[in-house]
Amino acid sequence: MSLSPIPDALRLALTAVRGAVRDHVPLAPSSHLRIGGPAQCLVEAATEQDVAWVVRACREHGVPLRVLGGASNILIADEGVAGVVLSLERLNRVVRDGTRLCAGAGVTVPSLIRLSREQGLAGLEVLTGVPAQVGGAVAMNAGTREGETFDLLESILVVDRDGELSELRRDAFQARYRDGGLAGRIVVSATFELREDDPRAIRERFETYLRYRNATQPITERSIGCVFRNPPGDAAGRLIERAGCKLLRDGGISVSGKHANYFVNDGSGSSAEFVRLIHTVAGRVADNSGVGLELEIKTWDVRGLDEFMAP
Numbered sequence: 342m343s344l345s346p347i348p349d350a351l352r353l354a355l356t357a358v359r360g361a362v363r364d365h366v367p368l369a370p371s372s373h374l375r376i377g378g379p380a381q382c383l384v385e386a387a388t389e390q391d392v393a394w395v396v397r398a399c400r401e402h403g404v405p406l407r408v409l410g411g412a413s414n415i416l417i418a419d420e421g422v423a424g425v426v427l428s429l430e431r432l433n434r435v436v437r438d439g440t441r442l443c444a445g446a447g448v449t450v451p452s453l454i455r456l457s458r459e460q461g462l463a464g465l466e467v468l469t470g471v472p473a474q475v476g477g478a479v480a481m482n483a484g485t486r487e488g489e490t491f492d493l494l495e496s497i498l499v500v501d502r503d504g505e506l507s508e509l510r511r512d513a514f515q516a517r518y519r520d521g522g523l524a525g526r527i528v529v530s531a532t533f534e535l536r537e538d539d540p541r542a543i544r545e546r547f548e549t550y551l552r553y554r555n556a557t558q559p560i561t562e563r564s565i566g567c568v569f570r571n572p573p574g575d576a577a578g579r580l581i582e583r584a585g586c587k588l589l590r591d592g593g594i595s596v597s598g599k600h601a602n603y604f605v606n607d608g609s610g611s612s613a614e615f616v617r618l619i620h621t622v623a624g625r626v627a628d629n630s631g632v633g634l635e636l637e638i639k640t641w642d643v644r645g646l647d648e649f650m651a652p
């Protein structure tokens with residue numbers, strides 16, 4: 342991949358960031374799939390103001406900016422990612438106010454579920470088994486059959502494309518299935534309105550949901566969740582299974598035997614193999630059932646998948 346250098350003026354602007362700025366940082370270790378080349382420049386924001394500053398600076402200098410959450414829904418190119426990747430991992434504070442929890446975008450959903458349970462606050466356990474950060478869960482409106490992120494939100498603190506910070510109520514967003522409707526805004530924190538409940542009752546629900554997730558999805562393996570969107574009135578996993586693709590393999594990537602809409606990495610896989618398996622599986626589904634599958638996962642600098650992008 343040929344990269345345009347990061348302009349010196351942007352480098353200078355980024356020296357004002359209180360977090361860290363590093364070049365050529367491997368992204369695979371941060372990715373749930375353990376795949377992906379380096380970020381040309383990785384910025385770890387330490388404050389909300391850092392986020393606003395980085396947005397303004399990248400915009401001014403015309404450099405692409407991508408926000409990294411838990412990377413549990415992104416396929417990252419083996420060759421790496423051009424421009425600036427912004428990590429919000431350091432925005433990891435949680436503040437309680439009555440039955441509300443305000444969590445920084447970098448707080449992991451599993452840790453927030455644990456904390457809320459310990460505090461006797463119910464609601465978040467519907468997201469059991471989702472390995473996201475709070476920002477990524479809001480951006481994707483992550484959900485399960487028990488409920489979704491936007492059902493639990495009161496308000497979201499965002500940075501918009503102009504680098505302005507504002508707190509918006511949840512009804513300011515047009516959230517849909519697996520899409521928070523952020524329109525390019527970056528989530529820096531989210532306030533969840535929960536309800537009081539007995540921690541033991543919350544734990545019981547959590548364990549029930551976890552048992553179900555474990556039985557039906559490969560949640561302990563390296564994946565990026567459901568690869569394809571469910572076509573109207575059907576389930577992509579069912580179509581993939583019907584096309585005989587369960588356990589189909591390309592190098593280190595295979596179709597999960599537990600849930601055919603998950604592709605798992607045995608530790609030796611690459612983004613290129615993941616892409617080839619998408620083509621093979623989608624081709625077999627098209628031949629078998631006539632359905633053209635579209636991708637649910639996000640891709641960063643990955644080539645050869647245009648035909649599977651939702652319009």
Ligand SMILES: Cc1cc2nc3c(=O)[nH]c(=O)nc-3n(C[C@H](O)[C@H](O)[C@H](O)COP(=O)(O)OP(=O)(O)OC[C@H]3O[C@@H](n4cnc5c(N)ncnc54)[C@H](O)[C@@H]3O)c2cc1C
Pocket residue numbers: 373407408409410411412413414415429446470471472473474475476477478479480481482483484485519523526527528529559560561564565566567639
């Ligand atoms: C084992 C497994 C199980 C899963 N189960 C489910 C499930 O049950 N339900 C479900 O909905 N999903 C599920 N997923 C998919 C994934 O966890 C969700 O899509 C999740 O919301 C992604 O969050 P993330 O923090 O990992 O975001 P990432 O994957 O890092 O990013 C996803 C997108 O959100 C953007 N983004 C990230 N953070 C922010 C931010 N702060 N502000 C603005 N944009 C941001 C990114 O730029 C990217 O476009 C699963 C994934 C795995 C690996």
